[in-house]
Amino acid sequence: xxxxxxxxxxxxxxxxxxxxxxxxxxxxxxxxxxxxxxxxxxxxxxxxxxxxxxxxxxxxxxxxxxxxxxxxxxxxxxxxxxxxxxxxxxxxxxxxxxxxxxxxxxxxxxxxxxxxxxxxxxxxxxxxxxxxxxxxxxxxxxxxxxxxxxxxxxxxxxxxxxxxxxxxxxxxxxxxxxxxxxxxxxxxxxxxxxxxxxxxxxxxxxxxxxxxxxxxxxxxxxxxxxxxxxxxxxxxxxxxxxxxxxxxxxxxxxxxxxxxxxxxxxxxxxxxxxxxxxxxxxxxxxxxxxxxxxxxxxxxxxxxxxxxxxxxxxxxxxxxxxxxxxxxxxxxx
Numbered sequence: 151x152x153x154x155x156x157x158x159x160x161x162x163x164x165x166x167x168x169x170x171x172x173x174x175x176x177x178x179x180x181x182x183x184x185x186x187x188x189x190x191x192x193x194x195x196x197x198x199x200x201x202x203x204x205x206x207x208x209x210x211x212x213x214x215x216x217x218x219x220x221x222x223x224x225x226x227x228x229x230x231x232x233x234x235x236x237x238x239x240x241x242x243x244x245x246x247x248x249x250x251x252x253x254x255x256x257x258x259x260x261x262x263x264x265x266x267x268x269x270x271x272x273x274x275x276x277x278x279x280x281x282x283x284x285x286x287x288x289x290x291x292x293x294x295x296x297x298x299x300x301x302x303x304x305x306x307x308x309x310x311x312x313x314x315x316x317x318x319x320x321x322x323x324x325x326x327x328x329x330x331x332x333x334x335x336x337x338x339x340x341x342x343x344x345x346x347x348x349x350x351x352x353x354x355x356x357x358x359x360x361x362x363x364x365x366x367x368x369x370x371x372x373x374x375x376x377x378x379x380x381x382x383x384x385x386x387x388x389x390x391x392x393x394x395x396x397x398x399x400x401x402x403x404x405x406x407x408x409x410x411x412x413x414x415x416x417x418x419x420x421x422x423x424x425x426x427x428x429x430x431x432x433x434x435x436x437x438x439x440x441x442x443x444x445x446x447x448x449x450x451x452x453x454x455x456x457x458x459x460x461x462x463x464x465x466x467x468x469x470x471x472x473x474x475x476x477x478x479x480x481x482x483x
Contacts, residue, residue, distance in 0.1 A: 254286035257443055272449040286446070291324070293445040294436045296456045298323055301435065303463050305428050310472030313425040318403050322425065323432035325396040331430055333392070337400050342422065344373040345404040363405060370401055 258277060266274045280286050298320045305311040313319050326334035348369035352362050374397070407422055435441060445452045474481065 250287050251285060254290065254442075254446060255280060258286070258446065261447055269450065272453075273447070276446070276449060290442050290446050291436075293449055293452055294442070295320065295324075296453065297441075297445070298432045298436060300456045300459050300463075301432055302428055303460060305431075307463050307466055308470060310470030311424045311428055312421060313428050314403075314407070314421055319425050319428040319432065321399055322403060322429040323436065325399045326429055326433035327437050328393055328396040331433055334396070334400070334433070335426065335430070337392075337397065338403075338426070340377060341370060341374065341400050341404050342407055344370045345407065347373070366404075367401065370404060374401065 258280065263270055263273050263277070276289055280289065299316055302313070302316050302319050306313070306316075322334075322338070328334075329337060345366055348366040351369070352365050355362075355365075357365065378392075407418060469477075
């Protein structure tokens with residue numbers, strides 16, 4: 151069995167090498183066309199000059215018309231895309247745009263604070279940092295991240311939603327905040343399908359873990375690239391508002407899904423659904439403008455409340471909500 155596998159792989163490699171060598175040999179032959187029969191320059195000089203002038207004028211007119219049509223088409227497409235991209239960026243707190251910064255800075259200016267005291271060191275420091283050029287949306291996201299992790303811990307220990315740990319739902323919620331919840335879910339599901347297909351294909355090669363994972367991500371990248379190329383020909387605005395980093399985050403998180411499939415398919419689906427539920431809720435929560443304004447205006451209170459919540463949840467040893475709903479008939483007896 152091992153010799154047969156090695157022979158097949160060797161044959162496949164040699165076939166690729168032979169195909170590449172053949173293409174390199176035939177390329178010059180195909181590209182080099184036979185030279186035409188020489189024509190006497192004396193007999194055709196006048197006609198050639200006239201024909202050359204006519205062709206030059208025609209080529210110039212065609213080039214001008216082609217450039218005008220191309221520029222007109224590009225300008226039309228750009229004019230249609232620009233409002234979509236601008237509207238999305240104005241609502242996206244993960245993007246450092248003047249509109250986002252002006253909104254947060256204006257809110258801070260509407261709520262001034264007194265001088266530095268013992269209960270507002272973070273408020274004072276944040277305002278001075280923003281005045282010195284630190285993006286206000288980055289400050290808000292840093293303050294919101296502990297809120298996300300606290301919500302995930304509550305979902306796990308109080309409600310009973312497991313998900314893929316705490317890192318995957320937290321990062322996925324930020325990615326959903328950037329892409330939009332609907333677009334993020336679609337990208338996540340497409341990536342899962344692509345990773346599942348690549349897993350089935352790569353399993354046949356019996357590779358080590360890291361090369362196998364790299365090969366699966368290679369296949370996911372190729373599939374996602376083909377999907378984006380296909381969507382560019384369809385009237386979907388999703389491709390105009392996708393950032394590279396949310397897309398990479400969603401693609402890299404598929405490794406957790408593939409790792410969960412080692413136990414059972416049903417458990418992997420359950421963990422995926424629970425992860426999506428947690429990520430959607432967290433993305434919706436941190437996308438609320440009142441929540442963003444509260445953490446920016448009261449950073450000390452936000453961090454103290456999150457730390458207290460984590461301490462309370464960490465010492466909770468009772469039944470989870472889903473467990474209580476599952477065994478409520480037994481508990482009532």
